[in-house]
Amino acid sequence: MADFSTILKEQGDISVIKLKGYLDAHTAPVLENKFDELIKSSKYKIVVDFADLAYISSAGLGVFMAYIEKVRENQGDIKLASMSDKVYNIFDLLGFPLLYEIYKSEEEAIKKFSE
């Protein structure tokens, strides 16, 4: 399948991971590495920007589940932002909106952290 990449951007103490391409079982390790890095350097306030993500599979969703507990234990959160309708539907189908805060835009998600 097609490629997947991430761009990491720091905004104060908040880390924004911008996803691009196709997130599935094969590309999930790329995102896992990013989360590992952030947690290793004790950065627990994370916003994930989905604006450029074309597709996410269930294995891709699994990545968020794998880290959410650890992040929340450390008074942080993973907030999701800028999802396309298609990606949102996949999250919605599995009931993810119950577990994660999902925002229309990255800025909104960042703002929520400082409240």
Add this chain to the structure above:
Amino acid sequence: MYLNRSHKNFHLTTTVLSLITLFLIVTFWGGKNSKLISVLQDIISLILLFSLTVLIKSYIKKNKISFLSLTYAVASLFGVLLIAIFFSSLGFDDLSEKLKSEISLFSFASNVIGIVYLLIFCFESAFAFVVLKEFYFSKRTRFNPVYFQLLIIFGILSAVTYTLFSDINESISTAFLVVSIVLIIKNSLGISWIAFLTKKEKYKLLFVSLLITVLASLLIGYSSSQTIHAQTLTTYSTGFYKLSVLVLIYAVIYFGVLLFTVLFHLPTAEAFDRKAEEVSSLHLFSSLINQVLDFDELAETITELTRKVSGADSSWFVLYNDSSAKTISSKNISDKDLEEINNYLLNSGECKNLSKAKICSIEKSIIKTRLSEQFSSILITPLRFQTELKGFIIAARKSGLIFFEDEVKAINAFSDYASIALENSRLLKESIEKERLEKELDVAREMQKKLLPAVNPDLKEIQICSVFIPAFEVGGDFYDFYTDKANEFSFVIGDVAGKGISAAFVMAEVKGIFESLTKILSSPKEILFKANQILARTLHRKNFVSALYGKIDLTNAEFKFARAGHCPAILVRDEEIFSYQPKGLALGLDFTDSFSENLEEVKINLKKDDTLIFYTDGVTEAKNKSNEDFGESRFLETIKINSHKDVNQLAKEIISEISVFTNDSTQYDDITLLILRWNKN
């Protein structure tokens, strides 16, 4: 073997016999100027020389003595002879007189000394002759034995004619001698074997050939006819005396020519050495290809060959792995120095777009001061496979020495071989890994197949059709039917997040859980809630499971279902489509009460010919070549058009629509489709 030995023994016997015969001749006829006896002496001494030659030659051949050692031997022999002549002139100045006198105790003793003396000289001549012959025949591009054979013939002729006609006319012998010397000169030209010696060996040869030329010249000087040495030899055989001088002349000329040849070769000796080293390294390159099985060994060889090919002090190579460079193997350099040089080379712009080997001087750069050893010149070559940059080979020289252009060329050629070998090694590893994964997937596929129901239940109230198309990597889809309870039909359809063997294991576990829960509980919501609780103990958060559990009461046509994060349920009634997506989290995401708080159960009273369709995301997310999804709208449209058809026909239409859409592109996820049709009023 025996024949060889007897052959050798024959020559040894001949040698001894000839010596004894000469001894006897001199004892009895010494001093008599008989031509017959002189000729006889010449013939016997020639036989003696010949057998000695054969003996020496076979010894040299057997022990494979190098040319350089042979020249040492000649030099030492000549040295010994000079000492022998020196002592003979001191000790027995009247030896030849005594030899020629009547038989007496004195003449007998002198004869013993004389014969030993003769043997020494015979040996010397034979040895020098054999060595010169070996040299002549070595590495001749055009094999031409005629000139050497002519030389032997003319040499012997010159010796024998001297014995025969010296008192009449010496000129015949002299004529033959002149021809012999001309042939000697001709045969001494075109020495090619020294080209293959190393620089050090050439220096040695230069010294030895000088020594031999001087010693042989001195020996010729002492051999003039008036000396005791000459007279002693003449007593035994005039012909041999002449021949021994001829051999000495040959030695002087040959080694004289050799001396100058070596002298002219010396300036290029080093370059020649390097070329020879390169050639031998090139030969080793091919062995690289055979070492692809063991990556570590290959890395070791590449580093070692780099050092040899470039004549460097240290060498190492780095490979890129996910854009970070990693040093694989190194020789003669500390880790700290290596890191410093790597940082300097790889991060400075110099090596960014390197397509060929390049010499980088670090003489003036700041990192030189940070290195623990005095590296001065660095040679860096990119390792490329096709156009992709794989890494770099780096060689370094210490103490002010720099790299040369020809070393750059050699390293360039070498890096091509190294890249191929490394790439082959990687491909091999990959294919082994791939095979392992395929085996694993075979197991997973087999498991999945066994976990799914072999046949659909046969019920008069419900027509059932199930389609399952596995993805290559096993997508984790599962479904099951339960008909144990009277008047009740239940089923589950689900999808495990993840792929391969781990997904297959979770499937097995989930199947077991549902199978037991369906026996003790009856509400779909309760069953899903309980299943989630059980999974909390074992399931990794990454491997959540979406599931839809449904139950049809066969007596009152009541359908109840709950959805845990699974795809919606579809009802087709009177060609109208209803999609149901009640609230519900996937199993394994949340183990608190919020799971059950957010789980809805839906109840539908079925009418005759109602069609219920359940599926997994493999259906709606089936992709075509341009990565577009089959999608829900196409799916529902297909259902609508074909809803009046029999369930099996309907399933067939849906699957064929999907396969037309995907048009042979890879199927990434399992496709599962369950279709139920209510037959009762």
